[in-house]
Amino acid sequence: MSAKLEHAVLSLLEENARIELDQIATMLDEDKEIIIQIVDELEKKGVIVKYGTLINWQKASTKKVAALIDVKVTPQRGHGFDAIAKRIYLFPEVRSVYLMSGSYDLSVALEVDSMEAVGKFVTEKLAPIDSVVSTMTHFVMKKYKEDGVILDEPEKDERLVITP
Structure with missing residues (x-):
């Protein structure tokens, strides 16, 4: 092939x-x-992992809150960042976990039902992990484009143009 x-x-x-x-x-x-x-x-x-649907939650009747959490961690001896990343990605509310370069080590994407759920995740699940040094949470205010799809297309003006 x-x-x-x-x-x-x-x-x-x-x-x-x-x-x-x-x-x-x-x-x-x-x-x-x-x-x-x-x-x-x-x-x-394992090249094809999942078949999916992209949902624009901003237009759905049920809203979701998206957050990106930058996490600084102390790597574990013999495991580096992998063991910590695994502990984090096993939480059901976690959509994605990325190893990053720069100021923070991991970037965690959440999609939950409320801002309170994000806070609860950080304080009760993420921050208590021994290797987690600090976190910085960013709330997604609006998604314009995701997975290559533009979500915020302006609606077309269907009115007739009338000139004097």
């Missing part, structure tokens, strides 16, 4: 996780069975 074909399949799935495999085959001018085999292998290797 060619790396170029794998990349093309991955790109199409990344753009639209609901795309049918026969549609991918048609778009790439390949046999459907080859596309099925590629996707199966990519899933088994």
